[in-house]
Amino acid sequence: MIEEFEVSESSSSSFDIKKFLFRALSYWKWFLVLLAIGIFLVYQKNIREEFSYRLGTKISVEDDSNPLFTSTQSLTFNWGGVTAKVQTMIVTLKSRTHHEKVVDRLEFYKSYLKQGRFRKQDIYKAAPFRFDHDYEFPQLINIPIKITFLDADSYELDVDFLSSTAKAQNYMTKDVSSIDVPMGIFKKQFKLGDSINLPFLKGVLKLADHRKAVPGEEYFIQFSDFDSVVSSYQGRTSVTNTSSSPILDITLIDKNTEKIVDYLNTMVTILSEDQLNRKNQYATNAITFIDEQIARVKNELSDNAEALNDYRKKTKIYSLDSESETLNDKLTKLDAEKESINRQLSYYSSLKNYLLTSSTFTEIPAPSIAGIDDGNILNNVSKINELSVQKSKLQYSVRSDASVFNDLNRQIEGLKNVLQENISAASNGLRRELQTVNNALSNVESQFSKLPEDQQKLITIERQYSLSEQTYNVFLAKRGEAEIIKASNVSDILIIDPAKNTGATVLGRNLNVRYVFALFAALLIPLLIAFVLTFLDNSIHSPVDIEQLSSIPLLGVIGKNNLDDNLVVHRKPKSAVAEAFRAIRSNLQYYYRSHDLEGAKTLLVTSSVSGEGKTFCSINVATVFALSGKKTILLGLDLRKPKIFGDFQIKNDIGVVNYLIGQESLEAIIQKTDIDHLDVITSGPVPPNPSELLINERLGELIRVLKTQYDYIILDTPPIGLVADALELLDYVDVSLYVVRQDYTKKGMLNFINEKYKTKQIKNISLVYNGYDQKAKYGYGYGYGYGYGYGYGNYANGYHEDDRKNKSFFKRVKSILGLRSARFK
Incomplete structure (x- = not known):
């Protein structure tokens, strides 16, 4: 019965900084590729860059x-x-x-x-x-x-x-x-x-x-x-x-x-024009108002001149006598005063109505147009116009509910109230002056009524003509005054430095910085990938991981097999891999002696899952014992997936299964190999009930008989993490080897065997690290302080059939194993 094997994180696992660094260093080729791509992309972007100035x-x-x-x-x-x-x-x-x-x-x-x-x-x-x-x-x-x-x-x-x-x-x-x-x-x-x-x-x-x-x-x-x-x-x-x-x-x-250059200079030009137009707006408004009055008075003057000429032609009276001339001068003077007062009163009336009905005060005609010289009126009209201009300018950039608007509105309202009071006071004074002028006119007109009728009519016509002429002259003078002031106004904008391309500032000129960013990106991407993979990595990549994950002693480190079969010790007896198995043999013999085990020795080889090299280790451990002259037998007890027969080129027609069910004798199932002192019992046909066969009493009998015939009995068993068969066999053996394979075995797979070892359900077990590759992408070498203190000398000397890579591997194997391999419990 196959049991489900759960892979979980070991409680002792943590982020390995060294593994991260070595993994990152192993990506140096990717770094160069990414750097080349980054430099190419930056170059293409740089040559396409359009600079701003x-x-x-x-x-x-x-x-x-x-x-x-x-x-x-x-x-x-x-x-x-x-x-x-x-x-x-x-x-x-x-x-x-x-x-x-x-x-x-x-x-x-x-x-x-x-x-x-x-x-x-x-x-x-x-x-x-x-x-x-x-x-x-x-x-x-x-x-x-x-x-x-x-x-x-x-x-x-x-x-x-x-x-x-x-x-x-x-x-x-x-x-x-x-x-x-x-x-x-x-x-x-x-x-x-x-x-x-x-x-x-x-x-x-x-x-x-x-x-x-x-x-x-x-x-x-x-x-x-x-x-x-x-x-x-x-x-x-x-x-x-x-x-x-x-x-x-x-x-x-x-x-x-x-x-x-053109945009900046035009900006300033338009600003200057608009500012000057705004500055001249007061005078422009005044000129417009004056032109309207001049047009009106001009028509009156023309009509009065025509009436005067017609009357003179009709009556043949072309001049006044001295008394009439005196009265005419008085009347003309009083009429001019009355006209001036009425003009001022009319302006005040219009200004009051403007203040009450208008929301903007930028088009108020100048008070001087109406002949007003009241300092309070002049000053307050100027101030309210100024505040109105500020308000109209700010409305394009400030919200209508902003505090600056509220402040301006309060000031404008205050000035409106003050102006209305000024207007009332000035109007009352003008009305009193008007009454005085009217009284004077009445006195003169009473004298005027005593003149001859023709003189009275001539004086009346001349009065109207003189009044229109004076009014016309006043407005002409005011218009000339306004034109002079407007023409003499200059803009408040003074250009200190006009825009000119004498060396524009180039923006983003240092394009070489992009190459630095490309370098950092090429470096960061492999580092990030290495970090993520290291963080998520759950595989065992070095003997150091074994030491961190388990307290079970590490018996040996076996290099990567590059042959097409598992007989590396037999075919390459001088290889580094073969020497690693000899080191395991030495450690096992040391263990047997230290525990006073006499007679035949039994050894069980298992692992977590299939594919970790359990059969490979079984074959080669058996081979190194046989090469030492000891009678050795390899017993294939992996009844579900038999393998060992293929490497020795023998048949699997009959095997231990046939013996356990009573079909064959022991002599019939033992097969010779090409290796001296090494025999093999294959598993035989795959049975329907492998677990039941392995707990059969005949298996114990088989091992007892084999102990009488052989010095070493090696049991190749099923993976202990997948099925329970191997656990049933632990009672028959002296020592168990648990195979862990580099880059294949998951860290969580050791939890099961660790728990059994911790609770002492399994004793006399050691770990074998298989498939070690010193140039693996994770970068772990043998530089972690492992000594090699077994006293067997320098194994690297004399192995001429190994290449430099294998020699280096062997030297590093010695540094990893050290004296730790003798630590059995």
Whole structure:
């Protein structure tokens, strides 16, 4: 009956650092292969590397006040000092809106490409042509359009469409749409300067200045999604500012240095233009308001001049007498005062209504337009305009619920309340002045009523004309004043260092670092594999493992058999393997003498499972005893898988099975071999009940009889880990050998025999390490401090038929065994 054999982890097993290191060293060839592959891949990547460059420009945010500014010409105002301006400029430069203006002006959504060794490269201005596209027509995006010059005046347009639809974008509205295109390769020839009018492309291709077309040259045009291009440049642009400094450093990373230069300079140009426009907005608003008033007053002036001329022609009265002239001067002066007061009251009324109904205060006309010189009004209007500008700038980069917005809103509300109080106070004062002027007008007009009727009418017409003329002149003066201030304004952006390619910083230039990473990767992979395999490895790979896993003494270490059969001692008596068996024979004889065993000696050879070399060891142990002149018999008791007959070229027709069932006599089953003093009893036919036969009393009788005829009886038994047969045979033998094979026996397989040995159910047992390979991939040699103290001299001398490898093996065998082999229990 075959018992199930469980392989479990030994409780004494642990991660073996030495085994890990030797295993890793055994992978040196893989390391070289991986290193070669890594170097090759890194080289291929390096030669395909497209470098990025960084360039920068430096600007200063100044506080340039208009030298023509006066308190009565408040058409400009300060935005809150340099600090506020710097923060505003940083926010603006980082904003998407600003980058959209730059990309739009430079048309960087349109690329000129040329096929390089590994990729299409952006050649920008190096392209010998320019394509002027129709901004309101959707252009094909994300698909390269090939341009091949046929001669100096013509070219071929080539597009490879992979599907029947494609994306197109209108760069005026920025709308993206889907268009139908001819699937496959589209080709068409054009003349330079001809209009291209295709469903997916519209524009004119013409040569750049001072450039010529070279026949056969191939280029590409590619339009990209506008938003994607803007996002790309926005992400690669950096704006830095040191604390409390008006200096801004603007840098950009790109693969084309010419594009970097143009983009940075255009960024600064647009910023300067926008800032100056914002700075001039106050004056611009004032000019617009004045122009509206001038147009109105101009019509009144024209009508009044025409009425005055008509009256003079009709009445033939061209001048006033002295009294009438005096009254006219008084009336004109009072009318001008009244008009000025009404103009101021009208402005205050409009300003109050603006404050109550508007949410932004960046378009408030200048108070000086209406002739207002109240310092409180001027200052507060300037402040509320300033806060409104800051708020409009921050709304592109700060959340609407941020604390900075709440603070600005509180300040604006406070200024609105103060302004409304100022307006009420000023309006009340103006109304009192207006009442005074009206009273004066009434007194003069009472004198005016005493004049002749024709003089009264002439004065009335001249009053209206003079009032319109004065008002018109006032607005003209204000407009001229605003124009002068606007023209004299300069931008607060001062360019310190414009962008210029005087040596761009190359990013990622040190490509040799990648070779270091390849080296580490080539080293790490074998180490990782070695670690995992060592951690998961459950096989026995060296005699050192035996010492760690079991307290059963190690009797001998046997090298790897390179012959085609198991008769290594017989066929190669001077080999290192044969010498290892002689060492086992010596150790066994020492054991027999130390235990005062007289007469025939019995020896059992077993193992954990089939394939560990149990039969190989049985044959060669029996052979070395026979070669020493001792009568030896090898008894094949592995009834399930008989083997030994094949090596001795004898038959297995009859054997121990026939004897145990009473079919044959002992003399009939004993077979001679070609080796002197060595006989063999094979197992014979495979029986249906091998376990029952082995516990038969006839087996004990057989061994007792054989002891009378032989000096040594070697029992080749079944694996003790698979069947219980070998356990039944332990009572018949003096010593048991348990075979362990390198790289084959699992560590957990020793648990069973260890337990039996620990509980003393099995005595007089030793381990034999079989199949040792000194150059195994696990790297264990014989350098672990094993001595060889059996006193049998240097066995390596004189074995000339062994190669150097076997000699080295034999020397190492001696160092492994040492005096440990005499440690029997």
